[in-house]
Amino acid sequence: MxxxxxxxxxxxxxxxxxxxxxxxxxxxxxxxxxxxxxxxxxxxxxxxxxxxxxxxxxxxxxxxxxxxxxxxxxxxxxxxxxxxxxxxxxxxxxxxxxxxxxxxxxxxxxxxxxxxxxxxxxxxxxxxxxxxxxxxxxxxxxxxxxxxxxxxxxxxxxxxxxxxxxxxxxxxxxxxxxxxxxxxxxxxxxTLPKPAKPTSPLAPIKALRHRGLLTMGIMALLYNWGFFTMLGYAPYPMELSAHQLGLVFTGWGLLVAAFSVFFAPRLQGRYGTAPVLYANLLGLGIVMAVIAAGVDTPAVVIVAVIVSGAFIGINNTLTTQAVMLVSPVERPIASSAYGFLRFIGGGLAPYVAGKLADATDLSVPFYLGAATFVIAIPVLATGHKLLRKAESRAEEGEQVGPVLTPVTAPAAPGTAPVVVAVGAHDRAADIVDAAALLARESGSPLEVVHVQQTAVVEEQAADTEPADEARRAVTRHLERLAGQGVTATGQILVSVGDHAAAGRLLARHAARIGARAVAVGRSPRGALVQFTDGSLTMALAHSADCTVLLVDPGHAPRPLTHDALTELRGTAA
The missing domain is CATH 1.20.1250.20 (MFS general substrate transporter like domains)
Structure with missing residues (x-):
């Protein structure tokens, strides 16, 4: 995959x-x-x-x-x-x-x-x-x-x-x-196979020695403190029956799900992970302060709680993505370390909120929750450079062997390469061959790129393929090209998020290496999958500085112009 x-x-x-x-x-x-x-x-x-x-x-x-x-x-x-x-x-x-x-x-x-x-x-x-x-x-x-x-x-x-x-x-x-x-x-x-190497029970604790993971974990702790303060205490000032409370939190839940799945990736693609998180945490702080100030007015609390679902959905998804980007350890270990800190914050918050409410009044826990959302902003800021560095590291990629001996005349020094994105599908070889022909005709080096993706759904993350499978996705094309006398190099890029995030990552990589063109095939994924999980091709075409070529087997590669993109939208490419 x-x-x-x-x-x-x-x-x-x-x-x-x-x-x-x-x-x-x-x-x-x-x-x-x-x-x-x-x-x-x-x-x-x-x-x-x-x-x-x-x-x-x-x-x-x-x-x-x-x-x-x-x-x-x-x-x-x-x-x-x-x-x-x-x-x-x-x-x-x-x-x-x-x-x-x-x-x-x-x-x-x-x-x-x-x-x-x-x-x-x-x-x-x-x-x-x-x-x-x-x-x-x-x-x-x-x-x-x-x-x-x-x-x-x-x-x-x-x-x-x-x-x-x-x-x-x-x-x-x-x-x-x-x-x-x-x-x-x-x-x-x-029954699924066990990992080749058992995980150490101390691995998550040791992982927290890495500054980036610890910073994101503390930010999540503060965020969850505010979140579970609201979840644990907001029902009381609403003064509603169990049935009515169910309807309120259903509205809240619908916003959490919608903004987590559909809006968070799109906001991230437009503004970046950290800026969206800064604005989102501030928004949560404001909503929480509104609950605190209006704690004696049920209607205010009801509306504020429902609205908070939008901010919570965005935060859950992007915080997990940030953790996976900065973490230098394996995904399961990073998830365990991060989960420990964020759940600790969520667990302590209701207890402390109860003590504060008993000693003062019900507004104080909400004001504290608002403060934790705001304090999370400077905590995140201390890891801003680490997050950006992690994103850049993903763009640089990992060079994949075998190193090929040129059979044809080598490309002139400084010549812009042609990049071809490959995946695990039946038409991949035809797409690579078309890109190789284009590179040969233009005297350009060819780079075969595969994007290895970590899928993130709200607060869960999982690698979608093993590292060795990602390498094979590239090496089999390099070996086949070598047999045809074509020189090529290979790269693996590591993306966290949906397919659109992978497309934007590929565009940034192409800009970094000064690519002449990026060749991609028509996606066999259906319209529903692409609407939910994003489209690599669309995101690449909108983000790339160079020419993006659509390769259909049996047809000459064609640039993705505005008209071509419109056609793709209609055919779920």
Whole structure:
């Protein structure tokens, strides 16, 4: 698989294994929003204070945070499927136990066990769904994003409906649905190979010695402090029933999902990762301050909470991308280290907010949450140069062998190269051959480039192909070209984000090396996949300073003019 082009397939024509994990993802993403509508009901029914009820978040998130440090070690020994199954089973057991509990302390304890299962699940779900997909990783990402959107949006709605019957309803609902997901996972998900090298349990802690990862992790800690302060305490000043709270947080969830999937990548492409995060954190600080100032006016709190969903969706996606860009360690290790810090922030916030609310008034925790959003801005700024350097390092790429001995006359020194982007699809060889002919006719060197992509969906990240597979995507073309007497070099670029991000990265690489032209093939991915996951070809054409050539087998390469781009939009290229 590659960030270039893949075999054509509908994203929804997937094996049963993918659907089983996607269903489990929906239920998992319901987890947080499902509880929000019943917080006031829990306080009333169990004669608990808001600060006591807030410990449902603290126990869940702190255990998740600590567990994130060892999930990589567990997964590397059990394998992805077994880790997934254990996580699902733990969630089923502790969600059911929470529903049977008769005290707030009991529920808090069982939520801690739920947090352990959650950590095991989220550490493997995206990787499993990508590995199991038959429609290319783009199709798998769409399914994961769909599951995310459904879970975030439907969770509060289901929680409100079940909570209107009894506060126990949401807990039993999760247990039943996760039990179904567990059965489907056992039945349909095949055993996946274990990593060649087991992960050390100390690896995530050691990874935090890297300044870039630590900086992004602290920023995420501050962000999650504000986020979970709002999530844990906003339901109280709204003064709504469980059903009404469910509707409010459903609106919030719809904005989280939409801005995470559709708007965050586009804003990043236009303005860059760091600038969007600066503006977004400031926006969250303002929204939180509005909640604090209007805490005695339910309508103000309701509107502000719903609006915050847009900022939260953007932040979740771009923060994860920033972490993956600056991290010098393997993706699973970086995810574990980052997850530890961000969940710690989310876990401590409700506890501290409860103590502040009890000692002062309900506005103070929200003002503190607003402050943490704003403080995250200078923290991010300290890592700005590291983030930009990481982006530049990805543009420089990795040279790929074999080093070829020129058979034909070498290109003149300083001659602008022709770049051809290759992926794992049946027409790749024809595209490379067409680019080689163009390079020969123009007396230009040929560079074969493959973009290795890390997919990011909200707060999850996964490599879409192993490093050795990415190298093979280039070397097989270099070896074939050598047999034809064509001299070429190879490069691997590393991209974090969607296909459009890969296109912009390729454009920056072409500008850096002074390319004469970049040749790409027509994408076999469908319109739905490209709308959701972006189009490499479109992003490249809009961002490149040099000529971009569209190669159709059997036809001469043609420049991507305005008319050609219009045609491509109509044919889902």
């Amino acid at each position: 590659s960030a270039s082009h893949e075999r054509a397939a509908s994203p929804f024509k997937q094996p049963k294994a993918v659907w089983a994990v996607a269903f489990a993802c929906v239920i998992s993403f319901m987890g947080i929003g499902l509880v929000d509508p019943i917080l006031p009901a829990l306080a009333d029914s169990l004669h608990a204070t808001p600060s006591q009820v807030s410990l449902l978040f603290s126990s869940y998130l702190i255990v998740t945070a600590v567990a994130m440090l060892i999930v990589g070690w567990v997964s590397s020994r059990l394998g992805a499927k077994r880790t997934l199954v254990v996580g699902l089973a733990v969630i089923v057991v502790f969600a059911a136990l929470a529903g049977t509990s008769g005290s707030i302390n009991g529920i808090v304890g069982f939520r801690a066990g739920w947090g352990l299962g959650n950590a095991l699940f989220i550490a493997t779900s995206l990787a499993v769904i990508v590995a199991s997909a038959s429609g290319g990783f783009g199709g798998a990402i769409i399914l994961y994003e769909t599951a995310l959107g459904l879970g975030i949006a439907v969770g509060p709605l289901l929680g409100g409906e079940l909570g209107a019957i009894s506060w126990r309803g949401p807990f039993f609902g999760v247990a039943v649905l996760m039990a179904i997901a567990l059965a489907a996972t056992l039945a349909f998900v095949p």
